[in-house]
Amino acid sequence: MLQLNDDFNIILSNKMMSQLIILSMQMIVIKMLRKLFFLVISSIFILSIYFLMSHHHQLTIRPHCGARSLP
Incomplete structure (x- = not known):
């Protein structure tokens, strides 16, 4: 009876260990x-901000360059 109980405990602990391993892996x-x-998400956010800023700077700088190059 004790041997059977030990085997059962070992099987239970193995099941528990496998479940724990699966849970930890998850x-x-x-x-x-x-x-x-x-x-x-952060890289997309940063890239979009960067592109928006560069686009904005291009839009704001272009008229100044045109105004300076006219005279």
């Missing part, structure tokens, strides 16, 4: 996906 994957998602 957590790691979710964290990595969150980081990747955050990086992608």
Whole structure:
């Protein structure tokens, strides 16, 4: 009876360990996906701001250059 109980405990602990490993893997994957998602979103945001700023600067600088080159 004790041997059977030990085997059962070992099987239970193995199941628990496998579940824990699966859970930890899921957590790691979710964290990595969150980081990747955050990086992608922030890079798109920064790039869009950069392009908007460069476009804005081009629009604001062009008339000045034209005004300076006229005389």
